[in-house]
Amino acid sequence: MLVAAAVVPCPPMIVPELARGAVAELDGLRAACDQALAALAEAAPDRLIVLGAGEADATLEAGGTGSFARYGVDLEVTLGAGAAARLSPALTVGAWLLGRSPWAAERIASGTAPSPVTGAEIAADAEPARCAARGAELVAGADRVALLVVADGSACRTEKAPGYLDARAEPYDLALGAALEAADQVALAELDPALARELWVAGRPALQVLAGAAGPGRQSRLLYAEAPYGVGYFVALWS
Known part of the structure; x- marks a missing residue:
């Protein structure tokens, strides 16, 4: 069963070695992510799944290894036991964020109980029904499961954004932020894959997995909602 979930974004620039002179620009985002991870720790899960x-x-039960070399920095991170599996860019950022947490770093290093860390990836083109089913699969059983959902919003908020400026992007992100703040599984489940593709919403399938995993009656907090580089970044906590 799901006892807690946190949503965090996956901008490579969150890593100080990549941000260089612009490190301070994302200090608030890093702090919000740290706060969300601390809340996951307080939920005392039997296992933590990093999803992107x-x-x-x-399903990366043995963990995996990710690299930021594609962004020009020779930095590797591990998830779980750090097996041969290669992490997606989203899970690579998730593993880096976990490495900042003393609670999580211990589990990443050991890959063992009391809170083993594993990874799960959902296909970027997965349809909503598949995402919902995947969510239910991940939290089935008696184990207390926490999810770290690594997902960006739209990437079309400004002319310098990866997807350039699209007038639909800001209202899309406002609605997405409202859904995260209200723990509105229905709104997440109804995200349109075609519109998400047009707005470069890379996190759409992971967010719909969360909707399938959550179940009713969740409490929620939206800790961060900004678009510093023309990309919608959210940090939210569901308990």
Whole structure:
């Protein structure tokens, strides 16, 4: 069963070595992510699953390794036991964020109880029904499961954004932030894959997995909602 979930974004610039002279620009985002991870720790899960979009559905029970070399920095991170599996960009950022948490770092290093860390990827083109089913699969059983959902909003908020400026992006992100703040599983489940593709919403399938995993009656907090680089970044906590 799901006892807690946190949503965090996956901008490579969150890593100080990549941000260089612009490190301070995302200090608030890093602080919000740290706060969300601390809340997951307080939920005392039996296991923590880091979830993000990837090339295909995958369950990384033995963890994996990710690299920021594609962004020009020779930095590797591990998830769980750090097996040979290669982490998607989303899970790579998730693993880096976990490495900042003393609670999580211990589990990442050991890959063992009391709170083993594993990874799960959902195909970037997965349809909503598949996402919902995937969510239910991940939290089935008696174990107390926490989810760290790594997902960006739209990438079309400004002319310098990866997807350029689209007037639909800001209202889309406002609605997405409202859904996260209200723990509105229905709103997340109804996200349109076609519109998400047009607005470069890379996190859409992972957010719909969360909707399938959450169940009713959740309390929620929206800790961060900004678009510093023309991309919608959210940090939210569901308990």
